[in-house]
Amino acid sequence: MIEVLHYDFMQNALWAVLLVSIATSVIGPLVVVNRMVFVAGGISHGSYAGLGVAIFLGFAPILGALISALIFAIIIGLVSFNFKDRIDTIIGAMWAFGMAFGIILLDLTPGYNVELMSYLFGSILGLGSFDIWMMGLLDIIIIAAITLFYKELLAVSFDSEFASLQGINAKLFYVGMIILVSFGVIVSIQAVGLILIIALLTIPPFIAEKFVNSLALMMVVSFFISLFFMLAGLYLAYSFNISSGASIIAVASIVLFIVLIAQKLFYNSVKFKRMQI
Amino acid sequence: MNDIELKNLSFAYAKESVLKDINLSYDKKDFLVLIGPNGGGKSTILKLILGLLKPTSGEVKVKEGLKLSYVPQNTNINKEFPMRVIDAVLMGRLQKRKFGFFKSIDKQRAKEALQAVGMSGFETHNIAKLSGGQRQRVFIARALCSDADILLLDEPTANLDRKSQSDVYELLKKLNKKVGIIIVSHDTAILLGYATKIAYINQTLHMHDAIDKTKEDFKSDHICPVELMHAGCDHD
Numbered sequence: 001m002i003e004v005l006h007y008d009f010m011q012n013a014l015w016a017v018l019l020v021s022i023a024t025s026v027i028g029p030l031v032v033v034n035r036m037v038f039v040a041g042g043i044s045h046g047s048y049a050g051l052g053v054a055i056f057l058g059f060a061p062i063l064g065a066l067i068s069a070l071i072f073a074i075i076i077g078l079v080s081f082n083f084k085d086r087i088d089t090i091i092g093a094m095w096a097f098g099m100a101f102g103i104i105l106l107d108l109t110p111g112y113n114v115e116l117m118s119y120l121f122g123s124i125l126g127l128g129s130f131d132i133w134m135m136g137l138l139d140i141i142i143i144a145a146i147t148l149f150y151k152e153l154l155a156v157s158f159d160s161e162f163a164s165l166q167g168i169n170a171k172l173f174y175v176g177m178i179i180l181v182s183f184g185v186i187v188s189i190q191a192v193g194l195i196l197i198i199a200l201l202t203i204p205p206f207i208a209e210k211f212v213n214s215l216a217l218m219m220v221v222s223f224f225i226s227l228f229f230m231l232a233g234l235y236l237a238y239s240f241n242i243s244s245g246a247s248i249i250a251v252a253s254i255v256l257f258i259v260l261i262a263q264k265l266f267y268n269s270v271k272f273k274r275m276q277i
Numbered sequence: 278m279n280d281i282e283l284k285n286l287s288f289a290y291a292k293e294s295v296l297k298d299i300n301l302s303y304d305k306k307d308f309l310v311l312i313g314p315n316g317g318g319k320s321t322i323l324k325l326i327l328g329l330l331k332p333t334s335g336e337v338k339v340k341e342g343l344k345l346s347y348v349p350q351n352t353n354i355n356k357e358f359p360m361r362v363i364d365a366v367l368m369g370r371l372q373k374r375k376f377g378f379f380k381s382i383d384k385q386r387a388k389e390a391l392q393a394v395g396m397s398g399f400e401t402h403n404i405a406k407l408s409g410g411q412r413q414r415v416f417i418a419r420a421l422c423s424d425a426d427i428l429l430l431d432e433p434t435a436n437l438d439r440k441s442q443s444d445v446y447e448l449l450k451k452l453n454k455k456v457g458i459i460i461v462s463h464d465t466a467i468l469l470g471y472a473t474k475i476a477y478i479n480q481t482l483h484m485h486d487a488i489d490k491t492k493e494d495f496k497s498d499h500i501c502p503v504e505l506m507h508a509g510c511d512h513d
Binding site for chain 1: 365
């Protein structure tokens with residue numbers, strides 16, 4: 001295992017693990033407490049359209065994905081103010097459109113035989129240094145935004161009506177939050193793929209939430225949980241020569257399952273003790 | 278001018294009229310209770326005064342320099358949200374375009390507000406794990422620490438047991454020495470003990486001075502006698 005760390009692709013993969021953990025653990029708790037999992041799903045699948053355009057026209061896929069994710073984020077933000085009752089339907093339509101449009105463009109790209117699976121589960125071992133720098137840059141933007149606007153984002157998530165009474169532009173922050181989600185998605189999309197993004201945005205915060213009582217701590221605990229999931233998953237993938245994305249999800253799901261069972265047992269034992277008193 | 282004045286205020290959702298031609302003068306020394314049937318427009322009036330809704334016609338005037346704050350319905354809170362009590366109260370210290378972290382004076386004020394509602398020592402508790410009455414006190418503290426002159430409360434005692442209800446009313450009565458209280462309530466028990474003014478709202482508004490009017494007046498008008506008896510018992 002050690003000698004493999006000397007390869008560039010492996011070092012890039014480890015950087016990607018770190019950067020993806022940062023992005024998903026900051027964004028994931030916001031997604032979970034605001035019940036925006038479907039929004040995140042729509043943006044990540046919709047951004048496939050941008051990936052297709054970028055590959056078709058021959059520029060960096062991550063840039064294409066970023067542009068389309070931003071466009072979808074803004075559309076979702078606007079729709080959620082003006083057409084709230086059908087927001088999930090519209091996201092569903094964008095979700096499907098983005099995937100289909102992206103695949104059509106890949107089909108039309110001459111001589112390009114991309115493995116579809118590599119975008120569903122990511123290709124963490126196939127990242128170049130440009131990708132790593134872009135991911136790092138987006139991470140810096142995410143961290144700067146959350147540091148500067150933490151109390152506003154917390155307030156809008158917890159009680160947007162009260163926040164707006166205090167003079168906070170709740171709609172603007174909501175759109176800003178969706179844009180941050182799209183950045184988080186783009187940091188992760190090439191490395192871990194569409195399916196793993198959803199897993200990393202939801203499972204670590206869901207576990208973290210059980211042990212903390214603030215959004216900030218939820219982010220910190222989520223970071224260590226996703227770091228563990230990804231390193232353990234990669235190690236298993238390397239040891240057994242299986243696909244990395246799927247093994248990371250396998251680790252995450254098993255840990256989640258264990259936590260849920262442990263919680264159930266723990267609560268029952270507490271109840272049992274109370275009954276005896 | 279009074280602290281709050283509503284003049285010929287009307288409001289409609291789409292074409293459905295909710296409030297018609299409402300006139301109201303409020304002074305912050307008063308403990309005003311808004312009563313009336315569900316869907317009669319009580320909460321809508323609060324939101325119009327706060328500026329969360331815009332009137333279809335008429336106007337809302339709030340005296341220059343007066344700060345209003347709001348205690349929303351107890352039932353709206355997201356129970357899964359990981360939120361410390363102190364962080365919830367600090368929302369009252371939020372200000373336009375003041376980004377970054379809260380200052381220590383803000384934290385000081387939040388702690389004082391918790392003390393004022395009798396919730397000192399709960400700063401780091403998870404708000405979702407408090408009892409309904411404790412949580413309501415925290416939301417009152419949040420409104421207080423925004424330097425509010427008038428608190429508007431929407432059904433603050435919904436889903437509370439009788440003891441917690443009267444605790445909240447006692448607290449509001451105490452606070453009313455300094456700040457105005459406007460409260461929407463179903464709970465007519467509050468009327469006799471605490472209100473100084475009562476407005477009955479069902480599309481239109483009828484004003485009553487709680488102290489001047491006799492119980493008989495209310496009974497004939499709007500209040501179910503059974504509730505009145507309950508209310509009477511509470512304060513015997």
